[in-house]
Amino acid sequence: MGKNPICEMLHIDYPVFQGGMAWIADAELAAAVSNAGGLGLIAAMNSNGEQLREQIRRAKTLTDRPFGVNLMLMSPFIAEAVRVVCEEKIPVVTTGAGNPQQYMNDLKAAGVKVICVVASVTLAVMVERMGASAVIAEGCESGGHVGETTTMALVPQVVDAVSIPVIAAGGIADGRGMAAALLLGAQGIQMGTRFLTAKECNVHANYKAKVIAAKDRDTIVTGKTLGHPVRALKNRMTRAFAEKEHDPNTTPGELEAMGAGALRRAAIEGDVQNGSCMCGQIAGLVRTEDSCSDIVRGICADAKKLLGAGTAQALLP
Numbered sequence: 001m002g003k004n005p006i007c008e009m010l011h012i013d014y015p016v017f018q019g020g021m022a023w024i025a026d027a028e029l030a031a032a033v034s035n036a037g038g039l040g041l042i043a044a045m046n047s048n049g050e051q052l053r054e055q056i057r058r059a060k061t062l063t064d065r066p067f068g069v070n071l072m073l074m075s076p077f078i079a080e081a082v083r084v085v086c087e088e089k090i091p092v093v094t095t096g097a098g099n100p101q102q103y104m105n106d107l108k109a110a111g112v113k114v115i116c117v118v119a120s121v122t123l124a125v126m127v128e129r130m131g132a133s134a135v136i137a138e139g140c141e142s143g144g145h146v147g148e149t150t151t152m153a154l155v156p157q158v159v160d161a162v163s164i165p166v167i168a169a170g171g172i173a174d175g176r177g178m179a180a181a182l183l184l185g186a187q188g189i190q191m192g193t194r195f196l197t198a199k200e201c202n203v204h205a206n207y208k209a210k211v212i213a214a215k216d217r218d219t220i221v222t223g224k225t226l227g228h229p230v231r232a233l234k235n236r237m238t239r240a241f242a243e244k245e246h247d248p249n250t251t252p253g254e255l256e257a258m259g260a261g262a263l264r265r266a267a268i269e270g271d272v273q274n275g276s277c278m279c280g281q282i283a284g285l286v287r288t289e290d291s292c293s294d295i296v297r298g299i300c301a302d303a304k305k306l307l308g309a310g311t312a313q314a315l316l317p
């Protein structure tokens, strides 16, 4: 039996995280992934303290395994979210969209492990200095907000630059992707797109169908001119956004207004033409709706086979 530092640190069976996904990663999905032996994460997004507490309490009724919360650092309710995470004794948070410095002391004092999503070596080194327990190196193949470096290039460079464990994210959806990530030096993986079509994922059926139908070139990155690029499936909304974005008469305010509420429109209302279907490039590999248990266990079993007994034993539990 090998020892995997992520599994040891978080008391989970498989080093597989379900990425926080605003409007999508709710108590049901997080609990299902944690019950499967991975790490489920509730997306705090812009929820206020009480809305987040409700999701956490619900997840606690669905699983007695560890699960975490994904904190969106730019949320207007971030201070409340941090307080609720500490009060509810959540063992681990992942952080995205900002600098976690301000909340690091409170979280650590409450015994919460802080794992930061990073898209560059500089940020990885910075959060390690701040006291992060691990980093999630997320390549630009991923769905949602993206950086500029691919997973293949980013992961080994982050691995070389920090001494805390690295979790690879972006473009991983099967055992081959996991095995590759581990060989690049990561000690675990995080997936978002693969979990969009999980049976326990409550995203609207139209969204799931669009992910399942997607091919390799069906995503596009928009929002670069605003400074926060987002990868989503191509549709009427992304076409209109891209057109506006390249029109010199468009103001940033107009673009912000176009993007507001767009993920909710697709994920909750099912308007997959006028909403934003955030999704990664690996969608072309996601063909079926599977249970979280089949996803987590299947991927780890396949990765083990590919790595061969010796390597797998050194890298996986």
Ligand SMILES: Cc1cc2nc3c(=O)[nH]c(=O)nc-3n(C[C@H](O)[C@H](O)[C@H](O)COP(=O)(O)O)c2cc1C
Residues within 6 Å of the ligand: 018, 019, 020, 021, 022, 024, 043, 045, 070, 072, 095, 096, 097, 117, 138, 141, 142, 143, 144, 145, 169, 170, 171, 172, 190, 191, 192, 193, 194, 277, 278, 279, 280, 281, 282
């Ligand atoms: C629909 C969607 C919403 C997302 N929302 C968030 C979020 O709220 N916070 C966050 O840190 N990452 C978010 N992400 C990124 C995921 O947590 C994860 O890191 C990413 O999806 C991994 O790449 P993959 O899509 O190729 O698996 C989102 C991704 C998707 C697809």
